[in-house]
Amino acid sequence: MQMNENQSETGLGTEASKTTSPKRRNLVVGNIHVLFNPNRGDIKLGQVRIFLERAHKLSQEWGNIPVIIGGDLNSLPQSAIYQFLTASELEILLHDRRNISGQLECPPQQKDLKSRDENVARSLMYRWSDEELRLAAGNEALTHLQHDLKLYSAYLGVPGSRRLRDSRGEPLATSYHSKFMGTVDYIWHTKGLIPVRVLETLPINILRSAGLPNEKWGSDHLALVCELAFANDGTTA
Known part of the structure; x- marks a missing residue:
């Protein structure tokens, strides 16, 4: 994606842009919808891995340009998949393939992943096949x-x-239906971009009373929106 540095919020160039050549800024923008099935953490993790590899490759091909990625990861903020995105690494055998997304045992606001020592002690419980x-x-x-x-x-x-965010700062819930309420949708960015403002999600009590989807909101997911600025000059993306 290319953007003009003097592009206005309406998407129209300013008067100056008609007489000067605007400097273009490049971005990699990617979106993903990860498999839902909580038992197939091997597939979910593989999808995220390939997605990140391709985003990084595109960024390098265009001169190490910033990256914005988003989508439905079907993984909670307490999960190992979330940890993989934030920490840039993951010891696979420390995690149960059937719950690497956190969907089976971690409702919203539950405690974080267990300590590394506990995970090491439990690692003998987890067996991944060669295919997985x-x-x-x-x-x-x-x-x-x-x-x-x-x-x-x-x-x-x-x-x-605090009415809308968990202890980390992620929304309390981005998806709600008869069998689930929690956060599985995210927007991520790399260095070189700064988040300026975001669209807040709905309070839990509103979600419970209105239910999703309904006549007003046609999806069981809430929209996430973020305005980002280039770190060097404040130009928005």
Whole structure:
């Protein structure tokens, strides 16, 4: 994606842009919808891995330009998949393939992942087949997964109300239906971009009373919106 530095919020160039050549800024923008099935953490992790690899490759091909990614990860903020995005690495065998997305045992606002010592003690419980490791990591011999993007959550970068955010700063809920309520949708960005403002989600009591989808909101997911600025000059993206 290309943007003019003097592009206005309406998308129309300013008067000056008619007489000068605007400097263009490039971005990589990607969107993903990860598999829902909580039991197939191998596939979910593999989808996220490939997505991040391709975003990084495009960024490098265009001169290490900033990256914005978003979508439905079907993974909670307490999950190992969320940890993989934020920490840029993950020890696969420390996690149960059937709950690597956190959907089965972690309702909203539950405590974080267990400590590393506890995870090491429990690691003997978790067995991944060669096929599952190939799907998750791309190689059955690879159990330490890494990606090359340093990612920041856009919503964490803009403080919000405790009525609408969890202890990290993510929305309390981006999806709600008869069997689930929690956060599975995110916007992430790399260094070089700064979140300026975000669209807040709905309070939990409104979601429970209105239900999703309904006549006003046609999806069981809420929209996430973020305005970002280039770190060097304040131009918005």
